Amino acid sequence: GQNIDQPTEMTATEGAIVQINCTYQTSGFNGLFWYQQHAGEAPTFLSYNVLDGLEEKGRFSSFLSRSKGYSYLLLKELQMKDSASYLCAVADSNYQLIWGAGTKLIIKP
């Protein structure tokens, strides 16, 4: 079957750095996505990786290793507004998105 694994919850301190991991097993691979979802709101797009390596976008970076079925989202200089759930999703061979259950990130002052 197809599976996306990510930690259920993480806690970090304001101003620090946090890494949210995602491992996947899917039938085919056509890219990995990260979305941010604040409580009670819609998911919003953060990043897309299809080749191995690191993609940097401001305070957020996303890394992909296709051979290991692994990705991480790195958040630097954490702010209170970064408290949210972070969703990992993989596009399979049919380009359908398989979603992880999300990682709830709690930022403490």
Place this chain on the structure above:
Amino acid sequence: TAGITQAPTSQILAAGRSMTLRCTQDMRHNAMYWYRQDLGLGLRLIHYSNTAGTTGKGEVPDGYSVSRANTDDFPLTLASAVPSQTSVYFCASTAEAFQKEAFFGQGTRLTVV
């Protein structure tokens, strides 16, 4: 900018009743999607439409139907609701099928009692 609008924002529905969740987008996106989001589970695709006039089944289509008469609207119908359909429903769109960035509506919280 409106983007994607869903209605209603929340609803309590008696089991056995039918209901249509509305979704409208003003971005002229070709592809649209319906997901459900349940606690502890990832988003699951119910139905999708790659372009007006076509629809397809996702991972969990049973008990739901969709239509795509035009580019802007993609309603989701529950013919006879059951309690297991209690969920938060999100409509989303991408400019083209298989496009990277999806835009989501604010969601409809449905409770079937």
